[in-house]
Amino acid sequence: MEVIEDLLRAFKSLLDDEGKINVLWYNSLESGIAVNSFNPPVGKEDLAELVDKHPDVPSSYIDFLKIHNGASLFESYSSELKMNIGGGCYLYSAQEIININAEHPIPDYLILGSLLDGQMLLINKEDNTNSPNERPLVLWGEVGDLTHLHVDFTMFLHRYLTAQGASFWEWPNESISRYKANLKHRKKNWF
Template identity: 35%
Template sequence: MIKFEGINMSDCLVNETLTALKKRLVNQEIEVQGERGFLYKVEFEFNPPASDSKIREFEKNNNITLPVDYKQFLLMHNGAVLFEPWFGGGFELHSLWRIIDSKLEGMPEEWFPIGYQDGGQLFIDTSVANENYLIWLDSSILEDAKYLNMNFEAWLDRFVVAQGAKFWEWE
């Protein structure tokens, strides 16, 4: 059992979501129904886990504390590509090194990009003290940033249930 600073992975929604998803995959693929009834196959790529020492080093070097649920993901997979159709456009969840590499100039220091899809980025706002720390930015204009009012484990669970659709943009 993986543990990090008291994190028990068996009690983790991130673990439950990814374990159930992986059980459905055949050769890292699954067929999904997208919006407007479009059926297509998508692929998944899961990186090896980050070690607890690498996560601590990342936090120390960047003077931040990552949210516990996001650390749970990193302990399972230090990055992943989810719902990648053959024509591109899957959601990339960044590895620790890619987070720093993906930081945009002019973004607030406390925003850390953890994912990317179709030009939009998913950020963790490390200055937020509650569980609603995720931000979606579909451009490079700060005023377009949208707080998603959820944490990473809720986002991941809903993203899988929505079969890779940007559910946060639904009306």
């Protein structure tokens, strides 16, 4: 729990009293504001029910729930509209994990959260690559396509916070020429 606790403490020290943080949006090269919100710790009964129904929940996610029973990370904020306008990542509470996996079961997978661009954050319950308690995360898109992230929950959270909510898992697949073409498309004459 110490790693998750230290990571969250360091990240939250960067936020203002409303959970806002100034960010550099990766895809647009513009600055903006993102909002983060954290639920209080999970109750003992809810945690016991989650572990009973879903013993495959990673131990690092359980550590997270003991600190914050769910969170919304890097949701875009519009200063003009004075409201959150979407995006980011939503990490489910214990009860939300129980409910969504009962309502929308995906064989061999457990839903832990969602990226607010329509993807679900999952673990493969059958993948013991790292250890039985720390399975790698997978993204499930709207059309059922899977993206293996090759990170466990602790590594995902650390990288997601460090990348300011950007899709860090796509970066290794981006060539220099594609990167520069994307930048030129977004900002004319940038290079």
